[in-house]
Each structure stands twice: as structure tokens, then as C-alpha cells.
Amino acid sequence: MLKQCEGSHAVAEAVALCRPEVICAYPISPQTHIVEGLGEMVKDETLQDCEFINVESEFAAMSVAIGSSAAGARTYTATASQGLLFMAEAVFNASGLGLPIVMTVANRAIGAPINIWNDHSDSLSMRDCGWLQLFAETNQEALDLHIQAFKLAEEISLPVMVCMDGFILTHAYERVDVPTQAQVDAFLPPYEPRQVLDPAEPVSIGAMVGPEAFMEVRYLAHARQVQALERIPQLAAEFKEIFGRDSGGLIRPYRCEDADTIVIAMGSVLGTLKDTVDEMREAGHKIGVLGIISFRPFPLVAVAAALKYCKRFVVLEKSLAVGIGGIVATNVRMAVTGMGLKGYTVIAGLGGRAITMKSLTAMLDKAGRDELELVTFLDLDWKAVNKQIEREKTHRKTGPVAEALLRDAGIVGARNY
């Protein structure tokens, strides 16, 4: 059924259609509307046979999820930013125990300085936690990926994060096609755990493992993710058969056929990039876009194949690996090892900084002439940055960096140095 609704609401409806049995909720922007929506559905009994638990922290949210999943219940939670970091220990534990929990991450920057707006620092900081990470481009895809995520997680016994851009998607009202319960039931079978806490067949879950088997246990987690590389495109195809639309998969190329330059990105910025590329194509640039949907497992082979005939690639990412540059870019470089491609990293949109077509066009134009720096910070205010660097050379007690920058900008009315 077509609906005009908020992204968070669309996700809440999708999760409810998946018949979750336990939902743990802890508020953090910009994820909160999702669990609010689910809480209402449980309370007014439109979502039945489901326990909705208001926990005391994100660490507890993931821990409750671990308990309920280990006891055989289909389990869901959602978080963002600081919340994801606060639950980090349990996030690793959930994947180590092989529990197919599904969690929405409404992508948001990580402090300090505290910032509630969108970038991908949160989930990418958890890139090695053993969870699968799927990135949605639109609200429709966010909705669809949740349905696929439960099936994928439960088939391979690993937890899945569905990542959607905070505010840009979670708070955007768009038209979405909400499937019927019958469609979801046809796609998603009931959860059958590989291991379950049951007095009829008592097992010990989560005991210590020494050096004699630890490597093998970890390798098998890796092997299961690699296995998911095959399963994810199949699931997208199965999904299309029932729901009639393309959603999910590993990667999504756009106008890449004869492209010399391919821009790679994840999430909602792909929309802006496609519009930019359309314009640049009209102006004669041979340029395309490659969206990465599955960041974990990372589709090395698929990315290499998509970049096979281009001359250069630009990774536009909303994350920063401080001290080296890009996170996604590092993964892409691994994929194209030995292919002799020129590669550029562009850090953009941190903490909600708008990524405009104008800036993208200028940057991509430069990339097309191979005049781009290896690591570029899109729309960085160099004047402000340089001023602070100078100040730190001459003054010892310069105070909080963010305050100094904003004071310089004149946004906070205060004395100047």
C-alpha cells in the first residue's frame, strides 16, 4: 500500500510486519521515532505476541536482545551514534554468539564535539564487530532492507545492522510502498535458531574458548559473512519476485557502462550524486555512480568488476579515519588492488554538513582532470582551520576548538582574540 510517511514510521511498519517477538527500546536521536512507532503498535495491540521493553541504556538494549535471541525469539532494536558506541561490547558479543538480531542504525556523527546530525562515523566505527551492515539509499529501501535483514540474519546466524541516514531519511516524509502481511509472511519464514536455551536440551552458550579453537571460531564468522556475499543478491532477487521491486543487493551501479570516472558512496547521498552525474553527463563527462549497499560483508569482487573499465574512482564518504583518511576508500582500494586505477578519497558531510550538487560538480570536474588531492575534505573552511592552527602555534590556552572556530565565524557573539 502506498503511503506518505516519515522514514522512521516506514521502518517501524516494516519491522512490525516481520513479527518481532522482543523489541528493546532506548531513545537516542535520530532513531527514536522508530521505537516510538513500534511501542505504540505493541501497546495498541496491532503488533501482537511481542514484548516491548524500555531499557535503561543502549548497553542494556543489546544485552536484552542477546538474551531474547538466545532464548529463540526474533529480536529487534535500534540505535545511533553514542548509543552504538555505548553498546559496543554487547554488539561484538551478539555477533560472536551468532545471534541473528536486527538493528537499525540511524547514522549520526560521534562526539566530541557532540553533534546529532548525520554522517556514517557510528556504524563504520563498528565495521569489524562481526555484524553485517546494509546501507539504505531511500526510505523505501530502508523499509525493504529490514525485511531482507531478518531473513538474512536468521539464515546465516549473524546479526544485521540496517543503516539509514539520520534525519535525511529517518525524518523525511516520502512516499513508500508498505507491503502486506501476506507478502512478508511469504518471504520471511518463522525463526528457527541454530542454538537455543531450552531445558529440554540444555546447552552452555558463551563459555570460554582458548587458543586451540579461537582462530577457527573467528574464521567461521568471516566465512559466514563471505557466504552472505552470495546470499545477499539472491535475497534481493527473491524479494523482487514477491514485492516487485529492486531493493538491496551488494552494489548498485548507475550509468557506469562507459564511465571514465566512477563515484562510490553509501546511503542517501547517492541520490544527490545521481542528479549530479546526470547533469555532468549532459555536459559531456563520462561519469557514473556506484552505490555500495552491503558494507559488511564488503563486496570486493563485485566492486572490482564494476570498476573494471573506468580510469579513476572517487570514494565520497561521510566518515573519517582520523590519521589516514577514508574508511570506505580503504576498503575500495583493497578491491581494486593491482588494477592500476587512480583513486581519490573525498570526506564529505561530516556532522550533517550539506553535500551540494555545486560542490560535487566542482570536485568531480577536478577529479576528471586528475587534479584532485588524494584525500579531499569537501567544502572545508580552510580559512577557519588555518586560523586555528596559527592560534595554537602562538597561544597555549586556546580553549575548546569548536568554540574558537564558531567565535571566529561570528556565529556566537563573543570577544575575538
Add this chain to the structure above:
Amino acid sequence: MSFQPVKFYQTGTFTVGNRLLAPEERSVQASGKRFNSINSGHRACQGCGEALGARYAIDAAMEATQGQLICANATGCLEVFSTPYPETSWQIPWIHSLFGNTAAVATGVAAALKIKQKKNPRAQEIRVIAQGGDGGTTDIGFGCLSGMFERNDDVLYICYDNGGYMNTGVQRSSATPPAARTATTMAVGPEPGNVFGQGKFVPAIAMAHEIPYVATATVADLRDLEAKVRRAMEFRGARYIHILVPCPLGWGTYSSETIKMARLAKETGIFPVFEAEHGEIKSALAIRRQLPVEDYLKPQKRYAHLFGKQPNVAVIAKLQALADRNIRKYKLLEGV
């Protein structure tokens, strides 16, 4: 030669291990039908109070639930000595997740079971226990514990309190008593051992949550411990039992004196044994013969610095005052 009559020690007593009593009067542990939830062969130290406490507590809970029990376990001695794969002492479904999240994991298990029960009402009901040491309970796991209490989740949480982080080599926890020596409260300097005026007594905090049932127990009164576990399982919602379990390694006591030490903790008033319902004290186990705190402190190497050539009477008096306060507060001389 005088005649010494032969007497069977167990005859006519309610000693916890007495198997000569009528079946209904035997303790769970003396019964041939005990579950052996935590089976023999584990790696606990000789004289481990926690192993003893866990054995009695979990078997009593198993009896109360006819074997329909799932247990979540915090990281710590109990988790380590009872497992490393491929071995496990646990004859019940058991999960270890992390150090600080056991109460929350148990909440999750209980939530899953509630839904399963709703979907299949004819299935036998399954109950949940969470357990951990004092570090996992009063310190790192405290947030999750308080959350579980506050939501009144249907979980019995059992804390085995040996007064420190014994698994990592005897460091101070918020349950380490004042003056006690640990690896992080060394017996050096002008105020040797753990400082006064710190720490917390989680049973009282549990009561402040007004949860249905809170009790304390020691491994000296094992019938009392079994009775409290049984009582706890009669309630729904959050329940808490805090068991004092002496640790020969951490306390510096003889392995053979674990039960004696637990008894001395109770008989001196150092550790009050009581039960409470919905935030109100319902009963206290009376001190049978009040003893001075020295009797409890002296055999323990963790207090050795109080008993040098010149006993530190000031500190001993402060500890005596704490015991006296417990006796007043929980009416331990008269019992309730």
C-alpha cells in the same frame, strides 16, 4: 576405661546433609533427586564458597521449577571455573554474555519465554535466574541490575558476594568491606586496607526498588539459603538474593574454614541475614551467640594488618560499630 557411646552424628539433627531424615524433611542437596545443576569436576578452588552457594541455590531453584530453568551468568570465577569449552559443569541451559550485562540478558530470556508461553500456553513454564559475583553485580553490572529491578522483570538475580574481584586476583569492589586488604587496597600506609565510608550494600538498594523479594544468606545456613531460593521462586517479578560466600584465596583463610567464616560473619553481625518483601523487612535470622568482630577478623589474612604486635584497636572498634549498627538496624539479636 570409660565407656564412650557410639553416636551417629546425623541422627536427630537437621544438618543440611542429613539423609537419615524423612524425605520431606531433607534438604534439596541431601535428596537423592537433587539436580546437580552445577556438576562435579569444575575448577573452583578448594573450599570455594561461591561453588557451594551456587550448587545449593541453583539446585533449590531447579527443584522449585521442576527443572524448568534457564540461567544467565556474569563473567567471573563462577563462569570460568565451571566451563572452558568443551567442558561444562552446567546441567541446565546456561548463557554467559559479558561481565556487566547479566541482569539484562536474563531480562531478554524472560521476555522471550513470556512470548513463547503466550504462543504455546500448554508448554511447561520456564523460569530465569541471573547470577554473578559481587563485582559483576554491585559494580559493573549495577546499571543493568537496577534496570531489571525497576522494570520488575521476572528474574531472580543471585549475587555471590566474596567481597572483591577474586577472579582477576583479589582487587577491591564496592562490596569489599572496610579495612580489608586487597591487591588495590594494600595493607600499607597510614590507613592500610580498604577505606571506611565507601562501598554499598546492594540488598538495601534492591529493597529501595520495592521489588517483590530481597533476601540475604550465607553458606553457613544452607537450609536457610535453600528456603530463600524456594521462597523467591514463589514470586513473580524481580527478586534478589545476596549470598555471602567466603573466598579462601582472597580472604586468606583455610579452605576447611569457609563455612565457619560465613557463620562468624553472621554471628558477629558483620553480615545481616534477613528477607524483605516489597521493600519491607519480613524476617531476620537471629544471632544465636553474639561474638566480637575480632573472632571473625583474626583468622583472615586480609585483616592481618589489624593484628600485629599492637592490635589496631581503633579500626577494630570501627568495624565493631558497623556490626553493632547491623544488629540494631536488622534486629539481629531478637530476630524478626
